[in-house]
Amino acid sequence: MQTVTASAKPETLPLFQDISEKERDELIKAGKTRKFAKGDMLFMHGDTLGSFYIVTDGAIRQFRETPDGKEITVGLAVRGDIVGGSHIFESFKAYQWSAGAAENTIVLEYPIFWFKEKVKSHGALALNMLAALSQDTHRAAVDAEHLITFTAAQRVACFLLRLCALYNFSPKGFDLPYSKTTIASKLGMELETFSRTLQKLKEAGVEVKGTQVAIRDLHQLECFMCGHCSISEDCATIDTLHGRGCSGSEQVVIRKIKGECL
Amino acid sequence: MQTVTASAKPETLPLFQDISEKERDELIKAGKTRKFAKGDMLFMHGDTLGSFYIVTDGAIRQFRETPDGKEITVGLAVRGDIVGGSHIFESFKAYQWSAGAAENTIVLEYPIFWFKEKVKSHGALALNMLAALSQDTHRAAVDAEHLITFTAAQRVACFLLRLCALYNFSPKGFDLPYSKTTIASKLGMELETFSRTLQKLKEAGVEVKGTQVAIRDLHQLECFMCGHCSISEDCATIDTLHGRGCSGSEQVVIRKIKGECL
């Protein structure tokens, strides 16, 4: 079963921007479109390097296992994100983590060596790839900061808002796109902690029932976390939510947050 | 005062590998060599973007401050590492963190826009830049994993070994190159915790007196941490220490670790 929204237009992927239409089409045609059902694996930690992937629709969870059996989620790639991209340019001969679909997902697949050659001779593509990797690095740094400074509740709150920004969900009500186990792992906390934390967030105006989430008071939620985060001024999530203006009056309220609450 | 070892040969930097000698020299000449004394700042969070830097010798600490006054160390760049590199390819107009010298340091400075053009037209340089950023991402992922799965003691142990690998220190005795405050911050723990942790590590065969560190039993220390880390098989630190063979017999012992201890 593979129910995936057909919104998956490769030509709008960030990696292919600022490239002549002709070349872009060539690149897109060279990629193999593949569909993965929830739970399917793209590759396993230790497999010999072969392809890298661009997520067109859905989400890919990248993870690793420690010798004592604990699973670490390294990243959660959504539309536009690259999976295994960093492998192209390092000297590893095998994948450094496993990757599997967190929901039904469509990706574009490229042979690593072919793509590396393309990048070498194609300046604009190289810049886009650099931008993608830079973004990864930046995100990783923010996640690390949150692990250090945020409580579990703050990390969950931040994640929920990011979900809204990424998937264009209305904060007033949406469904979690992945299992709670996946989310907990991505946030670096135990499932039990995640579960309990969702209860606590009721006090901050977040209602959760099963997979359905409703954020009653966006303003309150932002006060709860953004005031403790060092990137507050340049947070992509917040900017997206504001820019979108998730319903007239709300927008105005949110705009003021950055200054007013500590 | 600027006592820096003169070993700072730019032509051996990874960023300039696989580039024709002529072009490499041109690149190196285009960069401005700058010296920073311990504590000097390269740029501040929020400054308008201007330059990026390649560390030639010494170390640069990159950090950010949360609104409630907590300082987060985003990264610690040593010889060969790039500072502010990711800024070149993202759309930010200002630095996303501050950067200052953790010890006396020499860097090569390049104007961001000039370098971006160079990368666009120069395939090999683009690949090197991509490799550098990939490595950053990879490191960030490992650090995040350690924050989640390692105890403070394990993180400190891992850091000490990495120091040896990076600076070519003998594990049998070396001096910490940065202040304990800096190290604690980089490891995402409080100074007090770091201090206490160093005491505890005595049980694992690590002697610390002031800034002097001596690792009595490398084998024991690796058992203490690597067995719980998911990258064990591909750890650059361990590989470096082994490859170097930090004294005949030790080398043999260490080699066996990967398999034998859980």
Added chain:
DNA sequence: CGGATCTTTGATCACAGTCAAAAAGCGTGG
């Protein structure tokens, strides 16, 4: 020698991890 800064030590506490068990959800097949 005096005054910074940096580090250590002490006592206390809260957050999140762990183990264990119950409950809810979900797909399959009778």
Added chain:
DNA sequence: CCACGCTTTTTGACTGTGATCAAAGATCCG
């Protein structure tokens, strides 16, 4: 449509690690 088994999630009780606050020691440097 319900019963069954399996997976996912929730709830409960307990514990340990590391943060916090506070104060004393070191160390560095003018």
